[in-house]
Amino acid sequence: xxxxxxxxxxxxxxxxxxxxxxxxxxxxxxxxxxxxxxxxxxxxxxxxxxxxxxxxxxxxxxxxxxxxxxxxxxxxxxxxxxxxxxxxxxxxxxxxxxxxxxxxxxxxxxxxxxxxxxxxxxxxxxxxxxxxxxxxxxxxxxxxxxxxxxxxxxxxxxxxxxxxxxxxxxxxxxxxxxxxxxxxxxxxxxxxxxxxx
Amino acid sequence: xxxxxxxxxxxxxxxxxxxxxxxxxxxxxxxxxxxxxxxxxxxxxxxxxxxxxxxxxxxxxxxxxxxxxxxxxxxxxxxxxxxxxxxxxxxxxxxxxxxxxxxxxxxxxxxxxxxxxxxxxxxxxxxxxxxxxxxxxxxxxxxxxxxxxxxxxxxxxxxxxxxxxxxxxxxxxxxxxxxxxxxxxxxxxxxxxxxxx
DNA sequence: CCTACCGATCGGTAGG
DNA sequence: CCTACCGATCGGTAGG
Numbered sequence: 001x002x003x004x005x006x007x008x009x010x011x012x013x014x015x016x017x018x019x020x021x022x023x024x025x026x027x028x029x030x031x032x033x034x035x036x037x038x039x040x041x042x043x044x045x046x047x048x049x050x051x052x053x054x055x056x057x058x059x060x061x062x063x064x065x066x067x068x069x070x071x072x073x074x075x076x077x078x079x080x081x082x083x084x085x086x087x088x089x090x091x092x093x094x095x096x097x098x099x100x101x102x103x104x105x106x107x108x109x110x111x112x113x114x115x116x117x118x119x120x121x122x123x124x125x126x127x128x129x130x131x132x133x134x135x136x137x138x139x140x141x142x143x144x145x146x147x148x149x150x151x152x153x154x155x156x157x158x159x160x161x162x163x164x165x166x167x168x169x170x171x172x173x174x175x176x177x178x179x180x181x182x183x184x185x186x187x188x189x190x191x192x193x194x195x196x197x
Numbered sequence: 198x199x200x201x202x203x204x205x206x207x208x209x210x211x212x213x214x215x216x217x218x219x220x221x222x223x224x225x226x227x228x229x230x231x232x233x234x235x236x237x238x239x240x241x242x243x244x245x246x247x248x249x250x251x252x253x254x255x256x257x258x259x260x261x262x263x264x265x266x267x268x269x270x271x272x273x274x275x276x277x278x279x280x281x282x283x284x285x286x287x288x289x290x291x292x293x294x295x296x297x298x299x300x301x302x303x304x305x306x307x308x309x310x311x312x313x314x315x316x317x318x319x320x321x322x323x324x325x326x327x328x329x330x331x332x333x334x335x336x337x338x339x340x341x342x343x344x345x346x347x348x349x350x351x352x353x354x355x356x357x358x359x360x361x362x363x364x365x366x367x368x369x370x371x372x373x374x375x376x377x378x379x380x381x382x383x384x385x386x387x388x389x390x391x392x393x394x
Numbered sequence: 395c396c397t398a399c400c401g402a403t404c405g406g407t408a409g410g
Numbered sequence: 411c412c413t414a415c416c417g418a419t420c421g422g423t424a425g426g
Contacts, residue, residue, distance in 0.1 A: 028225035029310065032405060044406080045411045053405065083391065109306070113226065137390075146390045151373070151381055153366075155390055158382065161362035162355040169354050176348070184348055185355065192389030193334075193343045193352055194280065229421060241422080242395045250421065 011049045014039065018056045019102045027057055027110040057110060058118055064107040065125045067096045072132055082140030083190050089133060090189075091182030093163050098170070098178035105167040130156060159189060208246045211236065215253045216299045224254055224307040254307060255315055261304040262322045264293045269329055279337030280387050286330060287386075288379030290360050295367070295375035302364040327353060356386060 017038050021030045032053055036043040050056055071092035075085055097104040111122050134156045140146035162185060170181070214235050218227045229250055233240040247253055268289035272282055294301040308319050331353045337343035359382060367378070 026223065026225055026309070028223055031403075033403085042412060044408095044413080044415095047406065048411065112223065140390075145392065147392050150385065150390045154378070154381055155385060157362065157366050158355075158359040158385060161358040165354065165358035165361070169350075181351070184351055188347065188352060188355060188389070189385075190389050190391045192385070192387050192391075193337075193347045194387045194389075195342065195344050196393065228419075230419085239396060241397080241399095244422065245395065 014046060014049045015056055015059060016102075019060055019100075019106050022057065022060070022110050023102050023105040027106075027113040054113075054115060054118075057106070057113060060103050060106045061111045061114060061118075061122055062125075064096070064100070064103050065122065065129075067099075068093060068129055069125070071096050072129065076132070082136055082143055082145050085136050086133070086140065086190065087183065087186040089136060090159070090163070090186040091179055094166065094178050094182040094185070097163075097167060098172065101167045101170065101172060108164045108167065130160060133159065155189075162189075211243060211246045212253050212256060213299075216257055216297075216303050219254065219257070219307050220299050220302040224303075224310040251310075251312060251315075254303070254310060257300050257303045258308045258311060258315075258319055259322075261293070261297070261300050262319065262326075264296075265290060265326055266322070268293050269326065273329070279333055279340055279342050282333045283330070283337070283387065284380070284383040286333060287356070287360065287383040288376055291363065291375050291379040291382070294360075294364060295369065298364045298367065298369060305361045305364065327357060330356065352386075359386075 014035070018030075018035055021035050021038060024030075025034070032046055033043045036046055039046075072089060075088045075092055078085065078088060080088070112119070114122055134152055137146065137150075137152050137155055141148050141150070141152075166181075176184075211232070215227075215232055218232055218235065221227075222231070229243055230240045233243055236243075269286060272285045272289055275282065275285065277285070309316070311319055331349055334343065334347075334349050334352055338345050338347070338349075363378075373381075
């Protein structure tokens with residue numbers, strides 16, 4: 001029983017270290033020997049904790065996907081305007097990423113190394129998530145809250161690009177907190193950077 | 198002479214095919230044997246055209262960097278407002294990318310596989326380019342054209358994220374042209390998506 | 395551009 | 411978690 005607990009936590013240690021390694025070198029260039037060395041064990045010993053290198057990637061990608069999904073579920077329950085929903089969606093997304101910036105970077109950059117049918121599943125989850133944001137934008141246009149001239153595909157892709165690159169430059173030790181960052185990003189997208197007065 | 202020209206054009210064929218392969222599989226996961234097969238030759242034969250796998254990556258990354266730089270040089274010569282400069286800079290960047298979406302994707306996603314001192318040089322070019330856009334934003338704030346409350350780092354990072362992800366979803370056979378896309382992206386960033394009337 | 399090959403390294407297994 | 415390995419594959423060279 002305590003043995004099972006120990007194994008579980010050791011497995012998580014392996015996965016977390018792997019995330020750091022995958023983020024730094026990329027999945028393909030990161031070797032299991034590199035990973036073992038970081039953990040102070042032999043490469044062969046890794047396989048008492050995990051089944052394969054790809055299993056690690058899978059758990060990182062799909063766990064993050066589940067977190068993003070949960071966050072957006074909460075937002076959609078709210079009865080608020082489209083711009084408020086968009087704001088909450090952005091803040092939620094950033095909060096999820098901020099909880100694990102390393103896993104977020106792997107989620108974003110390394111998912112393509114997933115083999116089938118996992119890659120297909122992952123891509124479906126992602127397109128679904130993006131479409132839920134698109135729905136919010138469409139609602140905003142319908143309600144007369146957003147310009148009818150905006151290109152929704154461009155807007156949603158711009159949003160996602162900004163969101164997904166955040167792990168590359170966001171400094172968690174810096175002054176700005178995740179929620180504040182989300183608010184500013186949402187404000188910039190909704191209101192632009194031009195002075196309105 | 199015609200031999201030299203043939204070699205040159207063959208070298209370029211190799212590089213272009215490599216760009217497609219690097220984009221699709223990632224640099225580390227793309228093997229020279231894969232590349233050779235795409236070209237219908239043996240892996241060893243590649244080395245009569247190129248010195249090493251990394252030499253290909255270097256030429257792709259640094260050639261793109263030079264194109265981006267040239268484009269921004271032109272923009273900075275113009276005597277126009279900050280928002281117009283920003284607009285022209287965005288359009289220029291997108292035009293450069295649209296000329297070679299494959300090389301652009303490699304430039305963005307694979308540069309980290311450059312070895313030193315090339316990686317350092319590349320990163321310096323990139324930060325310099327980003328800072329030139331930041332200067333445009335600062336000018337806009339100073340001139341009272343942009344809100345003084347905007348986070349310039351966030352704004353410039355958002356801009357770059359959107360710009361750099363474009364090769365991932367932009368469909369060159371689609372209806373929207375590069376210049377039009379640049380205009381819309383600039384408009385969205387400057388004016389936001391909210392109705393102002 | 396080819397054949398023939400090199401040493402290094404890869405993910406992973408057997409058996410303890 | 412270790413020692414001892416495996417077959418496959420890697421980037422690249424020699425010599426033509």
